[in-house]
Amino acid sequence: DQQVKQNSPSLSVQEGRISILNCDYTNSMFDYFLWYKKYPAEGPTFLISISSIKDKNEDGRFTVFLNKSAKHLSLHIVPSQPGDSAVYFCAASAPEAGNTGKLIFGQGTTLQVKP
Amino acid sequence: GAGVSQSPSNKVTEKGKDVELRCDPISGHTALYWYRQRLGQGLEFLIYFQGNSAPDKSGLPSDRFSAERTGESVSTLTIQRTQQEDSAVYLCASSSSIAGVRFFGPGTRLTVL
Secondary structure, rough: OOOOOOOEEEEEEEOOOOOOEEEEEOOOOEEEEEEEEEEOOOOEEEEEEEOOOOEEEEOOOEEEEEEEOOOOEEEEEEEOOHHHHHHHHEEEOOOOOOOOEEEEOOOOOEEEEEE | OOOOOOOOOEEEEEOOOOOOEEOOOOOOOEEEEEEEEOOOOOOOEEEEEEEEOOOOOOOOOOHHHHHOOOOOOOOEEEEEEOOOHHHHEEEEEEHHHHHHOOEOOEEEEEEEO
């Protein structure tokens, strides 16, 4: 059972435009969400996060929106740049017995920003 | 080093052989995680170490998989009697605490022929 889903395997946008990456989750106990970016042959790098007590978090060109009622979050990149081309993973965590804080990742969305 | 390092970067092995993957976390990070990513799939949690607590092994797919960590330093992931479905990129991450951001290594690409 996939608790975190990224239904779009790929997205292509023009440089300067907005990129919107979507993520849906099923576990209402998730209380912390993160986005990671991954370039080929490298490990994922942390991009931005949001706590479930917020509905928006902004960091420069990156904004994450959380809609708890819809169990949906999105990452907006404005303006998109060719260097943003990468695979983007959303991840979620929930307090569990033992509180290991393990992250559940989506399948990833490959973003291509065309010059 | 400044980041998480993993070795080897690539490993090709024959079905049935054992393999050992190594992870050097960021110095001072008490939490260490192993994930794997199979082709076309997301990151799959395998195991988690936090300080001297018992590890969370709930993600290990079978008893052929095991991992150890020496104190708050190096960790090794061992896969015994490898199968073709074990082929994946194995990623290690560390963080300064349970709630801390995970810093990932570059991964080890394992190919089982």
